Amino acid sequence: MIxxxxxxxxxxxxxxxxxxxMDVGPAECMILLGPSGSGKSTLMKIVIGLVRADSGRIVVAxxxxxSMTENEMMAVxxxxxxxxxxxxxxxxxxxxxxxAYRLYDEGGWSEEEIEERVLQLLSFVDMQHTIDMMPAELSxxxxxxxxxxxxxxxxxxxLIYDEPTSGLDPITARxxxxxxxxxxxxxxxxxxxxxxxxxxxFFLSTYTARLxxxxxxxxxxxxxxxxxxxxxxxxxxxxxxxxxxxxxxxLKGADNPFIQEFIT
Amino acid sequence: MxxxxxxxxLIQIQKFSLLSARAIAxxxxxxxxxxxxxxxxxxxxxxSLTIILLTGFFTGAVLALQSAASLRSFGAVGLTGQLVAxxxxxxxxxxxxxxxxxxxxxxxxxxxxxxxxxxDQINAMRALGTDPTKKLVTPRMMATVTMTPLLTAVCDFFxxxxxxxxxxxxxxxxxxxxxxxxxxSISYDDLIGGLTKPLVFGFIVSMVGCxxxxxxxxxxxxxxKSTTQAVVAASIMVIISDFFLNKLxxxxxx
Numbered sequence: 001m002i003x004x005x006x007x008x009x010x011x012x013x014x015x016x017x018x019x020x021x022m023d024v025g026p027a028e029c030m031i032l033l034g035p036s037g038s039g040k041s042t043l044m045k046i047v048i049g050l051v052r053a054d055s056g057r058i059v060v061a062x063x064x065x066x067s068m069t070e071n072e073m074m075a076v077x078x079x080x081x082x083x084x085x086x087x088x089x090x091x092x093x094x095x096x097x098x099x100a101y102r103l104y105d106e107g108g109w110s111e112e113e114i115e116e117r118v119l120q121l122l123s124f125v126d127m128q129h130t131i132d133m134m135p136a137e138l139s140x141x142x143x144x145x146x147x148x149x150x151x152x153x154x155x156x157x158x159l160i161y162d163e164p165t166s167g168l169d170p171i172t173a174r175x176x177x178x179x180x181x182x183x184x185x186x187x188x189x190x191x192x193x194x195x196x197x198x199x200x201x202f203f204l205s206t207y208t209a210r211l212x213x214x215x216x217x218x219x220x221x222x223x224x225x226x227x228x229x230x231x232x233x234x235x236x237x238x239x240x241x242x243x244x245x246x247x248x249x250x251l252k253g254a255d256n257p258f259i260q261e262f263i264t
Numbered sequence: 265m266x267x268x269x270x271x272x273x274l275i276q277i278q279k280f281s282l283l284s285a286r287a288i289a290x291x292x293x294x295x296x297x298x299x300x301x302x303x304x305x306x307x308x309x310x311x312s313l314t315i316i317l318l319t320g321f322f323t324g325a326v327l328a329l330q331s332a333a334s335l336r337s338f339g340a341v342g343l344t345g346q347l348v349a350x351x352x353x354x355x356x357x358x359x360x361x362x363x364x365x366x367x368x369x370x371x372x373x374x375x376x377x378x379x380x381x382x383x384d385q386i387n388a389m390r391a392l393g394t395d396p397t398k399k400l401v402t403p404r405m406m407a408t409v410t411m412t413p414l415l416t417a418v419c420d421f422f423x424x425x426x427x428x429x430x431x432x433x434x435x436x437x438x439x440x441x442x443x444x445x446x447x448x449s450i451s452y453d454d455l456i457g458g459l460t461k462p463l464v465f466g467f468i469v470s471m472v473g474c475x476x477x478x479x480x481x482x483x484x485x486x487x488x489k490s491t492t493q494a495v496v497a498a499s500i501m502v503i504i505s506d507f508f509l510n511k512l513x514x515x516x517x518x
Contacts (some may be wrong), residue, residue: 050387078393088384101392105295
């Protein structure tokens with residue numbers, strides 16, 4: 001779903017990313033870890049086309065972004081959802097207008113159709129009661145949930161999360177992680193997650209979502225339940241390059257002192 | 265150091281020109297965001313009415329007061345209406361309206377777009393497949409360009425009323441003398457020139473506001489900086505362009 005080949009970019013003479021190779025398959029979750037300034041956010045913005053790489057090949061959902069114009073990229077972006085740090089909800093629009101932004105933009109949708117779609121998405125993130133509220137009335141966690149609902153409109157097959165749990169209390173952060181796990185395991189959404197919250201990153205790689213006999217969602221842990229495989233991998237970035245790529249066990253077992261210091 | 269400043273200045277001019285060209289080109293591309301344009305017209309036009317009205321009224325009143333002292337020495341106080349009308353329609357109305365709009369609208373646009381940049385709302389808009397220049401810049405540009413001439417006309421009209429009240433109660437002139445001298449002195453060319461310049465001023469105020477807003481970086485402090493820069497740059501550009509527009513209008517009408 002996401003394929004990067006020899007991607008490099010520099011700003012003002014400083015090399016931000018250098019010959020990046022990355023592949024993220026369908027329904028897979030790739031977690032980007034690394035210190036501040038390592039190029040994680042730039043890499044994420046390159047994948048959605050918000051920043052253009054100086055060189056390299058970028059293929060997202062079958063579209064080669066590297067050769068596209070800004071207008072052509074707009075159409076591809078509609079197939080990819082992005083959840084920004086702090087949510088980035090539009091201040092002047094209500095929750096309903098934020099979530100249905102694309103529908104209002106396209107035009108041709110009746111108010112009833114919009115209401116139905118918005119309520120469906122808000123119920124997925126358990127935020128139906130906020131439909132008529134303004135973003136300023138929402139807490140940090142609520143903003144993130146509404147931002148996820150907004151990103152889900154149009155059923156994107158790829159979701160990009162920028163620090164989805166930063167600044168949240170552990171309970172709210174856990175609820176956001178539950179949503180991410182549900183989207184990955186039940187909806188088959190490919191995710192690219194930039195985070196500096198290690199507990200959230202480890203949660204995503206040790207928990208999975210399943211449906212029980214009554215069609216209710218249950219979140220299971222690989223440490224306590226019989227869960228054999230979780231589609232999550234890690235990439236550690238340092239100084240613009242990928243220092244490590246692998247699953248949680250490989251990450252914990254890596255003998256690189258920087259990685260050991262970073263994850264402890 | 266000097267060369268770097270020149271290069272940085274040229275880059276700014278290039279970026280500003282590209283943004284302006286895109287804003288104009290968007291008028292011929294879909295989607296057109298008509299509703300957003302009308303919303304902006306309401307904010308810019310109706311919202312600025314009070315300050316423009318007050319500016320025009322007191323400028324006209326001061327013009328009448330000040331000019332009467334000079335005209336009296338020539339025994340020409342009766343020409344107060346002419347001086348007020350010509351000064352307002354040709355020069356003060358368009359320039360003062362544009363400067364007031366630079367303070368109110370230019371700063372508002374820069375701070376609104378700047379806040380959207382620093383809170384990632386512009387990136388979110390792009391990520392949702394919307395071109396921010398189409399959704400945010402073109403409606404603001406169109407609304408300001410259409411509203412500025414109308415607000416200038418309001419400024420001119422209330423300036424004439426301010427001058428008339430001073431002429432009537434302070435200078436003890438007859439109303440009919442003031443108004444007939446005022447209307448006779450304004451030519452067709454004055455009106456065309458006086459209402460064409462605001463189109464350009466409106467474009468400058470809105471585009472400088474949008475450009476400075478979209479170029480914001482550095483958090484809330486950056487928003488403050490962009491807002492100040494937008495007002496200063498738009499005001500200076502209005503005054504400089506006024507000179508060249510006057511030259512052009514004089515060339516074309518002579």
